[in-house]
Structures are given as structure tokens and as C-alpha cells.
Amino acid sequence: MTPLIDFFTDPILRPSTVGCMLMCFASALVGVVVFLRKRSLIGETLSHASFPGVVIGVFLSALLIPYSDELVALAILCGAFLFAFLGLIVLNFLENRLQVKADSALCFVLASFFGLGILIASRLQQSYPLWYKQALIFLYGQAATMTNMHVIIYACFSFVILGFILYFYRYLEAVNFDPSFSETLGIRSKRLDDMMFLLIVLAIVVGIRSVGVVLMAGMLIGPAVAARPLTHQLSHHFALAGAFGVASGFLGNYLSVVIPQGAYSLPTGPMILLVSSAFCFLSLLLAPRSGLITRYLRMRRFSFQCAVENALKSLWKGEEKASFPPLIRWQLKRRKWIDPQGHLTGHGKAAAEKIIRLHRLWEVYLVDYMGQKVEKVHRTAEELEHLMSPDLERELTELLHNPQHDPHHQPIPPPLPPLGPT
Amino acid sequence: MNILEVEQLTVNYEKTSVLWDVNFAIPEKKIVGILGPNGAGKSTLLKALLGLVKPLSGHITFFGKPLAQVRKRVGYVPQRSSVDWDFPITAFDLVMMGRYGKMGLLKWASKEDREATRMALEQVEMLPFADRQIGQLSGGQQQRLFIARALVQDADVYLLDEPFAGIDMATEKTLLDLFHALREKGKTLLIVHHNLASTETYFDWLILLNTCLIATGPVSEVFNQQNIWRTYGRSSILLDEAAIKAKNKTSGLL
Secondary structure (H helix, E strand, O other): OOOOOHHHHOOOHHHHHHHHHHHHHHHHHHHHHHHHOOOOHHHHHHHHHOHHHHHHHHHHHHHHOOOOHHHHHHHHHHHHHHHHHHHHHHHHHHHHHOOOOHHHHHHHHHHHHHHHHHHHHHHHHHHOHHHHHHHHHHHHOOHHHOOHHHHHHHHHHHHHHHHHHHHOHHHHHHHHHOHHHHHHOOOOHHHHHHHHHHHHHHHHHHHHHHHHHHHHHHHHHHHHHHHHHHOOOHHHHHHHHHHHHHHHHHHHHHHHHHOOOOOOOOOHHHHHHHHHHHHHHHHHHHOOOOOHHHHHHHHHHHHHHHHHHHHHHHHHOOOOOOOOOHHHHHHHHHOOOEOOOOOEOHHHHHHHHHHHHHHHHHHHHHHHOOOOOHHHHHHHHHHHOOOOOHHHHHHHHHHOOOOOEOOOOOEOOOOOOOOOOO | OEEEEEEEEEEEEOOEEEEEEEEEEEEOOOEEEEEOOOOOOHHHHHHHHOOOOOOOEEEEEEOOEOHHHHHHHEEEEOOHHHOOOOOOOEHHHHHHHHHHHHHOOOOOOOHHHHHHHHHHHHHOOOHHHOOOEHHHOOHHHHHHHHHHHHHHOOOOEEEEOOOOOOOOHHHHHHHHHHHHHHHHOOOEEEEEOOOHHHHHHHOOEEEEEEOEEEEEEEHHHHOOHHHHHHHHOHHHHHHHHHHHHHHHOOOOOO
């Protein structure tokens, strides 16, 4: 088992770990903007569009500077940036000038640029098989062979992106929410947009070395999707997405080394993506407000509460239903609504009267104000009695002039005095 | 003094004229209704006034000056449907945006900024909802936030795009009271509207629009059967024909 600290000290593990964390951080931040603009697929298109740039970068450095690894890395980055940028220009031209629909334009740019890349790469394969392998690294990514040089380049890019977002945070918020209003404030939304998209291209170019052009889009969007259900503030969305990005970068590296136990090595890029997808999945399931499982549990809890309160009511009405399900009986006891013998306590009586009161008040309201038939209101009130807040009860009492009887001529229990612990 | 003067304003989308040779002037302290059928160019007029669409020709001045010099005195309330309400901001953040033009970058929101935001929320009776995500609010509440955002701009002229569309009665009443209070403070409001029934009670001044300017002036002079008919009735058919002709031509305006 490799100790955690090794990932930050070991000269072989460190560049890849730190590099991936930086790159995931940067792409998660710009990913938030892409995600909020509903342009998630742009990452997919632009990363593929950068591929011919990568191949040409490799090709030219093979001819001109075959012995300097650092310069080759830089040449590849430049090539990738140029072509991704070109892809962006073509995309905008198609959408704005030729009125091509966004999804078609994205497909078109992706396919044509990537096709061009493959074409040049296969030519490279024939004359320079070694350099061809270099180019292929960028197809699926290869984090393990990153060097300190890469880390420095990535650190610079990450700081540029972070600095931009911090500096323009307020304008980014305004422009991404409501561009025309921002314009009337004197914010140049078009120019800010252009800069933002330039940064997105940068983040993609930075990322393809470690996760590859094929998987890059996921790295952009994953952390943003995972963060969205957890907050409703833009600053928190950025921060959480950044944190998810850094965590995926680290865990991806960690798991790809730890799982195989030294016997062989798992590729890092796909592992990072899987970790980030796992974050998304967990967040969508477990988010406190909107998570699928959370919502289900909340529903179950509510219907259980209804069942308990209904059991309490039937005890109060004196119906002999000795056999409640054990869970409900336990809950009634826990709240001290019944004593160990199963008899209603004073506490329980008060609680039951409160529910009955809400039920009957509600019936009065339905009949008097909503014009419902007397014989039909019982069912609706049966559900609403579990939902009403003290505020609503007070308002309803006032509105109905504190009625004493419900439409079925049953007495309405008086409101409780401000009570102690329930 | 005229708050706003528009001369020979023409706006085209592609080859179709949306606004054609529109001229009018608005005096101060008025609540102005902009009325016309669908596609009459009401929203486009507001956008042209704000510099959001580029007119083909025309001259627009606020307070006798071009917009660029008096931008901060002109507030805007876009249509509620023009933004994505799932966006991760709270009601407070949304209203605060109205101050971004003055705040500058990288600074924390000052005490005055926060106070102004709170006051505006209070004015539209939305202070209890300040921390809610905007998507959880009803249509009327969202509209109130848009108005509050314009209020914190502290402008002298407000341009509002259909603020009464799709809101509840209570909100309509609140907004109307607010608009009257603003007029008392010397502000001018231009409001795109399309309910003829409430026109006479809501507005002091009207702009009746159907691509061309049909009529403009005080409500008592302008709001009559003949003008309404010219705006919504026969003339709209004629203009449609003109628009179709213009579309089919390969060059020129009409």
C-alpha cells in the first residue's frame, strides 16, 4: 500500500498527482460557466478540435527540435490551443452567420476537425512511428509520464483561470444570468464572453495531456454537475466544483496506483473521470434538498408521521385498536404519547386534540370559503391535518372567527395554551 | 423638458422592418404605456432605446444627451421569461446586480450597497424571501425582484418590458403603487403593456405602435376608438402585407 504522502513527495508520483489536481481544478472552474450556459457539449467539440493541433505540433517538433522534451511539450500545447481556438471560431461562424443549429454545428466541428487530426496522424505513423506514439498519448491521455515541467505549465494556467474568475466574478454572475441587463449597466458582456471562451479553450488544452481529448468534456462538466444540487449560490457553486475537481484529480491518481497493488498500472485519466462521475452520482442521489434518495426518505418519513398521528387519533377517539404495528407503537412511546400499558398519556391527549382541531378547522374552511360539500371535505382534511403549521392555524382561526363546531357538528377542541416540551 | 426624444428610428431584423420611422418625445414625470399588437416592435423599441439592438437609422437622446453619457440614469426591466430562473443565485444576489454598474470589480459590497438592496426588497415586499433561490419563487415574486433590481439602480428613467404579464393581482397592485410613487419622485416610466382594459387607469401618456408610430400623447387625447382600430385593426393587415412584400424582395427596405 502506497502511503498518501508519497503522492506529494515521490518524484515519480508527484508530477502526475499535482499536475492532475491543478488541471482538474482549472477545468472544473470554467466548467461551471459552460454548465450554467447550457453549453456542456462545447468541451467535447473543442477538445476533439484540438487534436489536429496536437499532431501537427508533434510533427513539426519531430522535424525541427527532436531532442528537447520541454519544447516539444510546449509546441504541442500551442498547436492544440490554435486548433481548439480555430474550432471555436468556426463554431461561432456556423451558429451566428450561417444560422446552423447549435447541436449540428457542434457535431460538424467535432467530426471534421477530429477527422483531419486522424488523417495527419496516420501519415505521421508511416514516417515517424515513434512520434506517432507521442501524438496518441493525447487521444486517451497519459498522466503517469508527466514531468515537473508540465506541472509548472499547468500551475500557471490554473492561476490565470482562477485569477480571472475572482477578478471578474461579479461581472460573470451578471452576464451569465442576464446578458442584456448587464449590457445596460455598461458591462461589455460580449467582450467578457469572448475572454471566458478563450479560458475554456485554455482549460481544455491544459487537460488533454492527462485525460485525453476523448474524455476531456467529462472533466469540464462533472464537477459542475456534482456541485449544482448542493448549493444555490454561484460563489459556492464555483468553490464546490473546484473542490470536487481537486478531489477527483487526487483520487484518480491514488486509485490508479493503489487498486492494482503494483502488479500492473491502471490508466489515470479514465480513473479521474470515474471518480468525478461517482461524485456526480452521489450528489444527485444524496443532496440535502433535491437528492433522489433524500426526497424518497423525506416522503417515507412524512407518511410514517401521518400513520403515527392517525394511530394517536384513533386512541383518542377510544377506538380499541390494540394492535398497532410495532414501529408505530414504539414511536408513540418514544414521544411519551402512550404509557407502557398502551394508554393515552396527558401529553398524548393534548397532541391528539391539536390534530383533531386542525382537521376540523380545515373542514370549516373548505365548506365556508371553498364552497365544498360537507360530506366531501373529510378526506382532504384527513391529509392536511398533518401539514398545517402553527402560523396557518392561527390565521385560519382568525379568518373563521374561532369556530366551535365543524361542518359535521362535532366540537372543535380549543387551541392549546403555549405549551412546554412536546 | 423632454426626458426622451426619438427621431426617425428605424430597426430591421434581416430584411423586415420592425420599427419604421418612429418619432416621439416624452415629457418628465409620466407613466408611459407602449401598446400594440404582437410583433408590433414594442420590445424592440425598448432594446433600441437601450442600445441593445443597433438601429438602421435614427437619433435617440435621454435628457438631451446620447445614452452612453447618461447610462446610469436609465434603468431596465427585461421580460421575465428572458432569463434562466434555475441560475444559482438568491433573491438578494439578483437585486444586488442592479448596483454592479457602480460597484466596480474586486470590492466587497459596501454597506450602502447592501442597505439599498434591502430597501428595494422591502419596497416590493420581498425581504422575507431574500435568501431564497430565485427558481423557488412564483412568477409574481420573480417580477418583483426584477423591479427591485431596477430600483437599486436609482435611475431617472425606467424602461419596463411587460412587467404586468403573468403575475397575480396582489403583485399588480404593489407594482402600480410603486410606479405611482416613483412618478411622484420625478421619475419617468416607459412600460410595454398589452391589456387595453387597464390602459386608461394605468397610464398618463401613450405610444401606440404597430411598426410605425400610430399615435402618441396624453391618454385622454390619444386613447380613442379610431386610434385603437388603427393600431390593432385594419392597418395591421396592411402592414402585414407590406412586411411580406418586403420579405420577398431581395434588396431595399420596403
